[in-house]
Amino acid sequence: MFGIYFGEFLKSKGIISDVQYKDIIDKCQNSRVKLGLLATESGLMSAEQAEEVNTLQKQLDKRFGDIAVEKGYLTDGQVSFLLKQQGDGYLLFVQSLDEAGIMKMDDVQRELNSYAAENGFTEDDIEEIKSSDVDREVKVFLNKADIEDFYKEYIALTARFIVRFVDPNVRIGFVKKVNSYEADFMSKQGFEGDKPFTVSFAANGDGKALRLVAESLLKEPFDTVDLDVLDANCEFINMNNGLFATDQHESGISIDMLPPEMKETKEKIEGNMLVVPMYIKGNLLELVIEI
Amino acid sequence: MAKILMVDDSRTSRKILKDILVDAGFEIVGEAGNGEEGYQMYSELKPDLVTMDITMPVLDGISALKKIKESYPDARVVMVTAAGQKSKLIEAIQSGAVDFISKPFDSEKLVDIIRKAIV
Numbered sequence: 001m002f003g004i005y006f007g008e009f010l011k012s013k014g015i016i017s018d019v020q021y022k023d024i025i026d027k028c029q030n031s032r033v034k035l036g037l038l039a040t041e042s043g044l045m046s047a048e049q050a051e052e053v054n055t056l057q058k059q060l061d062k063r064f065g066d067i068a069v070e071k072g073y074l075t076d077g078q079v080s081f082l083l084k085q086q087g088d089g090y091l092l093f094v095q096s097l098d099e100a101g102i103m104k105m106d107d108v109q110r111e112l113n114s115y116a117a118e119n120g121f122t123e124d125d126i127e128e129i130k131s132s133d134v135d136r137e138v139k140v141f142l143n144k145a146d147i148e149d150f151y152k153e154y155i156a157l158t159a160r161f162i163v164r165f166v167d168p169n170v171r172i173g174f175v176k177k178v179n180s181y182e183a184d185f186m187s188k189q190g191f192e193g194d195k196p197f198t199v200s201f202a203a204n205g206d207g208k209a210l211r212l213v214a215e216s217l218l219k220e221p222f223d224t225v226d227l228d229v230l231d232a233n234c235e236f237i238n239m240n241n242g243l244f245a246t247d248q249h250e251s252g253i254s255i256d257m258l259p260p261e262m263k264e265t266k267e268k269i270e271g272n273m274l275v276v277p278m279y280i281k282g283n284l285l286e287l288v289i290e291i
Numbered sequence: 292m293a294k295i296l297m298v299d300d301s302r303t304s305r306k307i308l309k310d311i312l313v314d315a316g317f318e319i320v321g322e323a324g325n326g327e328e329g330y331q332m333y334s335e336l337k338p339d340l341v342t343m344d345i346t347m348p349v350l351d352g353i354s355a356l357k358k359i360k361e362s363y364p365d366a367r368v369v370m371v372t373a374a375g376q377k378s379k380l381i382e383a384i385q386s387g388a389v390d391f392i393s394k395p396f397d398s399e400k401l402v403d404i405i406r407k408a409i410v
Contacts, residue, residue: 058395165395217303228302235303238346239394242373249377257373259300259348 001132001169003028003093004279008171009115016102024096029169031092035064038082039074049073058164061157061243089132120144134163138172145175147274150195150253151289154244155276158199158287161240166216166280173277180270181288185210185225186263187233188288189241193255195248198290199241201233209278209285227262234260293409294320296336298329298355299344299371307396308342308371315402326355333359333366340409341368342392345379353383360387369408 003025010016016024036050045053045068053067060067065079074082097103103111116126121140128136138159142152155175162170183202187210190198203210207225214222214232222229241257248255269290276287295317299305302324309319320336323329326343327350333341341359345352352370359366370383370391380391389408392401 055397059393059397214303218306231301232303235301235394238301238373242394245373246377254378256379257346259346 001025001028001093002089002130003096004169004171005129005137006093006112006115009118010111013111013114015111016097020100020102024093024100025169027096028089028092035079035082035086038085039068039078042082042085044078044082045073061160061247090130134159134170141172141174145274147175147177150248151197151274151291153247154199154289155274155287157244157247158240158276159278161236161243162213162278162280165236166213169281171279173279176275176277178273178275180268181273181275182266182268183263183286183288184266185230186267186288187230187237187260188263189234189237189260190258191241191245191255192258194253195255199237200286200288200290201237202286202288203284209280209283212280212283213285225264227264230262230264234262292316292318293340294318294336294338295405296321296323296329296332296338296341298323298326298332298341298347298352300324300347301344304344304371304394308401311396311398311401312405314398315405317405326350326352326358329355330358330362333363337363339367340389340405341366342371342405343368343388344371345383346373353379353386356383356388357386367408369405 007016007021007025011018011021036054039045040047040050053064053071056067057064065074068074069076069079094105094108097108112126125140128140135156138156142155159170159172184204185207186200186202188198188200190196201210201213210225210233211222211229213236214229217232217236238257238260245255245257272291274289274291278285278287295312297305297308297319305322312319320338321332323332325347329341329343343352343356356368359368368388370380370388372380372391373394383391390404392404
C-alpha cells in the first residue's frame with residue numbers, strides 16, 4: 001500500500017507523528033474493501049464462490065481476480081469494475097493527510113519528489129508504488145538490486161505469501177548483499193537440486209514479526225519467541241517454498257526442500273547472502289537467502 | 292471412531308491437522324516427529340490411518356511409508372505435502388500411499404480425502 005511506504009518516509013522526516021501515521025493507515029485500510037467481499041456484496045459472486053477462490057488463492061499463488069475469471073465466476077470486465085470500486089490507495093492516503101490537516105496536495109507532491117530523490121526512484125517507480133499492488137511495489141525495490149531473476153522471483157513470491165497469510169500491507173526494503181549475518185532468532189529451510197540455496201526468516205529483540213507469522217498460522221497469541229513460533233515460521237517457509245519449487249519445476253529447474261531448522265539463540269552465518277527487509281505490521285522481519 | 296496417527300516433524304502442521312480432524316470426529320491416537328518414530332508408533336498403535344509428511348529428518352516420509360507397508364501391507368497411509376513435491380508424490384503412490392493432502396490445508400477437502408481413505 002502506497003501509504004505504508006510514503007508514510008514511513010514522512011514519519012522519518014518528522015512531518016507526521018507515529019500516532020498520525022497509524023491513524024491514517026488504519027483509515028486507508030478500512031476504506032479499502034477486499035475484492036471478494038466487494039464481489040459478493042455487489043451480487044457478482046456467491047459467498048461460497050468467494051471462499052473457494054480465497055482458498056485457492058493461498059494454494060496457487062494467483063490473484064483473486066485471475067482465479068475468479070479462470071473459474072468462470074467473473075469476467076475480466078467485472079474484475080476491472082471491482083478493482084475501481086476498491087479505491088485508489090494513493091488518493092485515499094493523500095485525502096487522509098488533507099483531512100487530518102497535515103498536508104495539502106502541493107506539499108504532498110513536494111515531499112513525494114524528495115522521497116523519490118532520496119531513494120533513487122524514477123517517475124515510473126513512483127507510479128508503481130502508487131498502484132498499491134504488492135507485485136508492482138516489490139518489483140520497484142527488486143529492480144534496484146543486482147541479483148539473479150531466480151532470487152527476485154523467490155522474494156516476490158514470499159512477499160505475496162506474507163500478504164495473503166499475515167499482513168496485506170507488508171512493506172519491503174532494498175535488498176542488501178552481505179557476507180556475514182547475525183540474528184537472535186532464525187527459522188530456515190534449504191533447497192537441494194539444480195539450484196541449491198537456503199532461506200531464513202530472521203528477527204532480533206522481541207521477534208515480533210516472527211510472532212505475527214506464527215499467530216497467523218496457529219490463530220493464538222505468542223508473548224515471546226519460543227520453539228512453537230520458530231516451528232510455525234518453518235512451516236510457513238515450507239509452504240512458500242513448496243509453491244516456489246512448483247513454479248521452478250515448470251521452468252525446468254528441479255529443486256526440493258530439505259527438513260527445516262530452528263535457531264533459538266543468536267547465530268552468525270557466513271557466505272554470500274541476500275538480506276531483504278520486510279516490515280510486517282511495521283515490525284522488521286529479515287528474509288535471508290544464502291546463495 | 293477412526294483412529295489416526297500423525298507423522299510430521301512440524302508441530303505447527305500437526306496442530307493444524309489435528310484441529311481439523313478432531314473437529315470432523317476422528318481420534319488422534321498418536322503423533323510422531325519423524326518417520327522412524329512413526330514406524331515404531333504404527334507397530335504399537337495399529338491405527339486405522341496414518342497421515343505422513345514427506346520432508347522429515349531421521350527418516351523421511353517415503354522411506355517410512357515403505358517400511359510400514361513392508362511390515363504391514365494393509366496399512367493405509369495418506370501423504371501430507373507442500374506443493375512442489377510432485378515426483379515424490381508419484382513415488383509415494385507407487386509405494387502404496389492411498390492418497391495425499393496438500394498444504395495449506397483446505398479443511399473440507401482434507402476431511403473428504405481422509406474419510407475416503409479410511410473406507
